[in-house]
Amino acid sequence: MNLPDSTGGGIPIPEDDRRPTRRTPPRSAADGTEAAARRSGDGHRAEAASRPDVYLDVPRLEVEHIGLEVEDLRAKVSLQAEVLNLLKLNVGVDAQLGKVALEIDGVQAEATLKVRLDEVAGIIDRVLTTIDRNPQILETIARTAQDAVQEVGSGVGDAVGELGQQAGQAVGELGQQAGGAVGELGQQAGDAVGQVGEQAGDAVGQAGDDAAASTTGSGSGSDDRPAEQDQGGRGQGGRGGGRSPRFGATSRPRAERRATG
C-alpha cells in the first residue's frame, strides 16, 4: 500500500522533523501563512506553510516486553472551531479497539502528531470578513438569540406561576382534609368511648344485680363455684355498682382531648 508522505520520501517520519517533544503555540489568524510570507519573502512561504501549529514527537521509545489486553478502548484527536451560529468545523481521527490481546518483545517505537490550523484559520477569516462587510448578520443573530431567550424566560415564568398556584391549592386541600379527618377521628373516638362506658355500665349493673341475687338466695349452694363468683362479684359487681357512672363520665373528655390535640 502506498502511504501518503508529505516529505516526498518513503519514510513515514522524516529526519528533519525529529525533534524533542514540544508544542508550538498556535498562530493567530492575523499571523497566518500569507502575512508571514509577505514579511519574510517567498523563500519562507513554503516553510511557513508546512510548519505545524501543534507538533508532538516521540523520537524513540524502547520497551523490552509489553503484555496488552484491552477492550473497547477509544482514542480521538479532534479539531473543532465555532463562530456564533454561523460556523461549526469538526475534523478528527477516531480509533476504536474493540478487543486486543497481545504480547510483544523487543519493542522500538517512534511517533509524531502534527496539527495544522491554516485551513481552519482561513475559513474563520473568511467568515469574519463576511461579517465585517455585512454587519446586519450580527443583528439577525442577536435578534434570534434574544427571541430564544425571551421564549425560554416566558416559559420558565409561566411554569413557576402554575407550579406555585397548584402547590397552594394542594396545600389548602390537604389542610381541609386533615382538619376534617381530625374532627371525624375525635368524634368517632368520643362516640366509641361513650359506647364502651355505657356497655361497661350496663354490664357492671347486670353483674351487680346477679351477684346480689345469688348472695341473697344461696346460703347452701355457694360451695359449687366460690372462687369464680367471688372474683366476678368483686371485679364486675363491686366496681360496677359504684364506678360505672364515673367511668363513663370521666373517660369521654380524656379521649376527645387526645384525638383533637
Add this chain to the structure above:
Amino acid sequence: MSDDREPDIEFRSRVRARRLRFHDDPEVRIDATVSGSRRVNLPDRVRRDVTYRDVQVDEVILARLED
C-alpha cells in the same frame, strides 16, 4: 477534497518488534480521511496464537477538512 495540500491532522508511527503474538483476533476500526500501514513480516490479517518475528509496522493516519 484536495490532496495537494497538507492534512490538518497527521499522525505517523513506526513500531519494530523482535517478537509479536496475538492471543485473540484483534478488532480495530479507524475513522479518518486516510489511514493505512506498511508491514514487514506481518500479514494484513493477523492470526491468533501465531508468533511473528522481526516485524515492523509503519502506520499513517491523516484527516482533512472537506470542502
